[in-house]
Amino acid sequence: MSEVLVEVSGLSKAYGRVTALDGVGFSIRSGELLGLIGPNGAGKTTLFECLAAVQPANGGRVILKAPQADARRRSSLMFYLPDAIAPWPGQPVQWALEFSLDFLGGRRNAYREVVDDLKLAPFLRTPLGDLSKGQRKRVLVSLGLLSPQPVLLIDEPFEGLDLRQTRDAAAALRKHVAAGRTIFVSIHQISEAARLCDRLVLLSEGRVVSEGTPDELTALAARRLGQAPPSDFEEVFLALTE
Amino acid sequence: MRSPSRAWRWLLRKECCELVLSRSWWVMLGLTGPLVGLSFIDAVRAYGEASGLGGTAAGLADAMWPLDGILAPTLSAYEVVALFLLPFVAIRMVAGDRQSGAARLEMQHSISPLARVSVKAAVLLGGWSVASAAGLLACILWKSHGGSIYLPEVGSIALGHLLNAGFIVALAAAAASISEHPSTAAILTLAFTVGTWVLSLMAAVHGDIWERLAAYTPGEMLQAFQHALIPLSRVLAGLALVGGGLSIAAVWMRTGVAVRRRASESIAIVAAGSALVFACSFVRTGWDVSENRRNSFSEPEEEILRRIRTPLAIEAHLAPEDPRRFELERQTLSKLKRIMPKVEVRYVSATSIGLFEQASPHYGEIRYDLGGRRAMNRITTSEGVLETIYELAGVAPPKEEEAGRHGHPLAVRPAHAGLLFYGIWPVAVAALRLFLKWRLV
Numbered sequence: 001m002s003e004v005l006v007e008v009s010g011l012s013k014a015y016g017r018v019t020a021l022d023g024v025g026f027s028i029r030s031g032e033l034l035g036l037i038g039p040n041g042a043g044k045t046t047l048f049e050c051l052a053a054v055q056p057a058n059g060g061r062v063i064l065k066a067p068q069a070d071a072r073r074r075s076s077l078m079f080y081l082p083d084a085i086a087p088w089p090g091q092p093v094q095w096a097l098e099f100s101l102d103f104l105g106g107r108r109n110a111y112r113e114v115v116d117d118l119k120l121a122p123f124l125r126t127p128l129g130d131l132s133k134g135q136r137k138r139v140l141v142s143l144g145l146l147s148p149q150p151v152l153l154i155d156e157p158f159e160g161l162d163l164r165q166t167r168d169a170a171a172a173l174r175k176h177v178a179a180g181r182t183i184f185v186s187i188h189q190i191s192e193a194a195r196l197c198d199r200l201v202l203l204s205e206g207r208v209v210s211e212g213t214p215d216e217l218t219a220l221a222a223r224r225l226g227q228a229p230p231s232d233f234e235e236v237f238l239a240l241t242e
Numbered sequence: 243m244r245s246p247s248r249a250w251r252w253l254l255r256k257e258c259c260e261l262v263l264s265r266s267w268w269v270m271l272g273l274t275g276p277l278v279g280l281s282f283i284d285a286v287r288a289y290g291e292a293s294g295l296g297g298t299a300a301g302l303a304d305a306m307w308p309l310d311g312i313l314a315p316t317l318s319a320y321e322v323v324a325l326f327l328l329p330f331v332a333i334r335m336v337a338g339d340r341q342s343g344a345a346r347l348e349m350q351h352s353i354s355p356l357a358r359v360s361v362k363a364a365v366l367l368g369g370w371s372v373a374s375a376a377g378l379l380a381c382i383l384w385k386s387h388g389g390s391i392y393l394p395e396v397g398s399i400a401l402g403h404l405l406n407a408g409f410i411v412a413l414a415a416a417a418a419s420i421s422e423h424p425s426t427a428a429i430l431t432l433a434f435t436v437g438t439w440v441l442s443l444m445a446a447v448h449g450d451i452w453e454r455l456a457a458y459t460p461g462e463m464l465q466a467f468q469h470a471l472i473p474l475s476r477v478l479a480g481l482a483l484v485g486g487g488l489s490i491a492a493v494w495m496r497t498g499v500a501v502r503r504r505a506s507e508s509i510a511i512v513a514a515g516s517a518l519v520f521a522c523s524f525v526r527t528g529w530d531v532s533e534n535r536r537n538s539f540s541e542p543e544e545e546i547l548r549r550i551r552t553p554l555a556i557e558a559h560l561a562p563e564d565p566r567r568f569e570l571e572r573q574t575l576s577k578l579k580r581i582m583p584k585v586e587v588r589y590v591s592a593t594s595i596g597l598f599e600q601a602s603p604h605y606g607e608i609r610y611d612l613g614g615r616r617a618m619n620r621i622t623t624s625e626g627v628l629e630t631i632y633e634l635a636g637v638a639p640p641k642e643e644e645a646g647r648h649g650h651p652l653a654v655r656p657a658h659a660g661l662l663f664y665g666i667w668p669v670a671v672a673a674l675r676l677f678l679k680w681r682l683v
Contacts, residue, residue: 053498054346074349085343088256102254103351107648143347 002030004065005077005151005182006051011060013043013050013206020046022206024060028151028184033177035197036186037237043206044186045083048155052080066150079104081105083155083186089129093120093139096128100146103169105171110176114142119165133160141169151182170196180221194233198228204241249351253358257335257365262678266334270327271373272671277319278376279663285315286384286656293651306649308384309395311531314468316380320403321464323373324410329431331369332414335362336491337424351499356492359419363411364489370407374400376667383659390650394531395470401646402467405480406460412487419494420508447594449562458483470532473580481520486515516534528580534647537577542640543628544581550635552613553584559607560622561591561599570622578627610634 006028007223013021028034036044049055051062053074062074069077088096097115100106115121116140128136136145137160144152157173158166166189173183174196187193193200194214202210202217210217214233221239230236261267289311336359339345344346348358377400385391410431438459445456452523456462463476493499493507530537546628556575567589570673579585599605608627610617612634621628632639 027370052350054349056498056500073352075352079350082343082346085346086343086344087339087347088260089342091256091259098252099256099347102248103256103348105249155680 002032004028005030005069007050007061007063007065008121009061009063011047011050011062012058013055014058019206021050021057021060024203024206024208026201026208026211028182029184030066030077030150031163031177031180031200032182032198033173033196034182034184035193035200036184036203037074037188037193038203040188040239042203044188044203045155046206047203048080048153048184048186049082051192052078052153053144054080054082068150075149077149078151078153079144079149080153081144081157083159085140086128090127092125092127093131094124096139097142097146099125100143100148104147104149106148110146112174114145114172117175118142118145118168134162134165135137137161138165138169141172145172151184152176154183154185155188157185158187158192166192190234190237191232194236202237202240209239246516249353250361253348253353253361254365257362258368259682260335260338261331261365261369262682264331264334264338266327266331267369268671268675270323270331270368272668273327274319274323274373275376275379275663275667275671277322278316278380279659279667281319282312282316282380282383282663283656283659285312286387286654286659289651290653290655293653295655296651304648306651307534307536308390308652309470310648312384312389313381313395313399316384317377317399317403318468320374320377321406321461324370324403324407324460325435328366328370328407328410329414329417330428332362332366333424333427333431333580334381334409335366335419336418336495337421337427341424346497349410349495354492355495356489357565359415359488359491359495363408363415363484364452366411367404368410370404370411372404373653376663379662379667380659383656383662387652387654387657389652389654392533395533397635398467398470398531401472401477402464405467405477405484406464408484409460409480409487412484412491412512415491416487416494419491442466446562448592449589449594454523455563457523466528469537471528471537473528475522475525475528478525479519482515482518482522485513486518495499526579534583534649539577539624540640541580546632546637547578547581547628548583548614550582550631550637551584552632552635553586553589554582554613554634555586555611557588557590557607558607559590559602559604559609561593561595561597563595564591568621570608570627574622574624574627577624578631 004027008027009025011021011024012019022182024047036047038044047053050057064071064077066077097111101108101111115124116139120138120142122156122196123131128139131139137157141154141157144154157169160167170192173185177183185197197214197215200209200217210220212220217240218229218233218236221236225239230239289306292311293306312469339348362481381391381396413434414427414431417427418424421427421430438461441452441459442456442462445452458479463480466473466476490508493504493511496504539547558567558570560570575587579587606620607618608620608622610630612631615634617630617634620628621627621630629639
């Protein structure tokens with residue numbers, strides 16, 4: 001089993017009287033593609049934001065176990081790519097990619113590969129504000145892939161992408177994981193998540209209901225249902241989040 | 243591998259690009275020319291008439307100084323720009339990052355929020371300096387008409403406006419960081435500005451503590467610089483206010499920090515800033531950079547006054563709105579405080595206008611106490627006050643000086659100014675915008 005880079009335990013967050021996260025605990029391991037799945041309002045984005053220290057958590061601990069990490073600064077280990085952002089609308093794509101390369105000191109040697117994998121070349125000189133939702137999402141994913149941190153958190157990497165683009169982006173993520181990068185994604189497309197991720201964290205109503213490989217979760221669902229393992233991972237998800 | 247200098251370069255380039263791509267800055271730049279032009283044309287016309295254009299009474303022209311007649315009124319257009327245009331440019335720069343989500347990406351770098359907001363402020367002040375070109379053009383045009391320009395006076399006014407702009411940028415940055423939406427930030431900034439006007443009004447009516455507080459509002463601070471006086475206290479207080487505003491902006495720009503902690507840190511910054519500004523009020527050093535030394539006594543008088551080391555207490559029984567008090571403060575006491583090391587001034591009045599105190603036997607009295615030796619009179623002129631102090635100190639007054647310096651009257655009309663500021667400036671700004679947009683995107 002690969003080493004644990006981040007250990008999360010008892011993480012809680014409330015917005016006034018509404019509990020978004022309730023004692024969440026799981027781990028992120030080196031070199032894995034970890035998926036966070038859960039129904040709408042399960043707390044996926046809140047979990048990512050608390051994990052990346054974008055929002056303050058009300059309780060719990062996030063322990064950075066990687067030797068290169070600065071315990072006081074989570075961004076020394078993790079780069080977080082939020083969903084539904086449209087940064088630097090007046091700037092061209094090429095300029096935005098320099099954010100990861102120049103500002104963050106990112107993976108310059110991966111630049112050409114990322115541009116090719118995510119098919120960014122045709123609009124490198126186009127301002128971000130003029131891109132379609134899918135194009136912008138690909139640019140943002142490329143920012144994440146070029147960032148220097150060992151762990152990459154991406155909230156909804158395939159949101160707004162069509163089938164072909166989703167496959168291209170998924171392939172790009174897998175390629176980086178194969179090269180040793182750790183990626184943690186939140187995905188609402190359950191079947192896509194099961195196909196793509198090494199392990200999954202199932203979140204429901206602010207709690208982690210299960211954590212494991214797709215096979216482990218399928219077996220767990222079969223035990224819960226008391227019948228043969230479901231063939232569709234969406235059935236697994238429903239069984240475990242009931 | 244992270245290269246700090248590369249990150250800083252990227253950040254600086256990014257902020258410059260954001261400024262150049264923002265419509266609000268171009269609107270500010272485009273409007274600055276006509277505003278400066280309007281002030282300049284009015285000022286030159288009035289100055290020309292007072293200098294003899296169209297037959298003015300002889301004698302008046304000798305008292306004409308470009309500082310009062312041309313420079314201060316022309317450059318006062320920047321006060322309007324700073325109050326009503328600059329805040330929107332600053333709010334757009336700070337709030338834009340948060341609204342677009344760029345801030346959430348950028349904040350993941352180890353560069354501190356204070357450094358980031360300081361880079362934004364520096365770029366905004368750079369943008370302000372570009373807008374200052376209109377004022378520079380006005381000065382050049384005035385010179386080309388044969389007018390006199392005394393550069394230290396221009397420098398003093400420019401410094402005052404730069405400090406004012408710095409404060410407005412810091413205030414707008416703080417408001418944009420605290421509030422969720424740019425419109426709320428704009429309301430907060432304008433509310434603060436209106437608040438300073440109310441404070442100035444309170445100071446004029448009630449005096450005392452209000453007067454001391456109002457002395458550090460941007461508008462009041464600017465006045466000294468417009469008279470070619472650079473008081474160190476106001477420069478330091480201005481810098482403290484800018485630092486405080488940017489620090490509050492940085493506190494609220496941080497991600498992952500609870501609102502309660504940010505609020506308590508902001509309160510601590512306000513308290514520290516207030517203490518600093520209060521401490522600055524004890525600094526009496528200042529530089530009179532006016533051509534005619536209007537903010538200073540004559541050099542022989544200053545030499546004698548500097549030698550009086552005994553503490554001097556002055557108690558003036560004059561109401562805040564009494565013109566005699568204004569004259570006493572402006573013409574004498576403000577100069578005295580910069581020269582004599584130990585001067586304490588106290589105003590006593592029961593009302594704000596003093597109209598109904600005139601019957602009081604003590605109203606109008608000015609009491610002096612120089613190391614236990616006392617005097618009392620009602621003279622508010624510089625000569626009278628200084629004479630009293632010399633008598634108390636037991637020193638001989640200096641010999642009478644020759645007649646003072648003469649002004650620089652100039653009876654001209656503002657030729658070409660309309661074409662330059664209302665025509666060429668807006669066209670040049672629009673052309674520059676198109677060119678830069680083409681180069682950058």
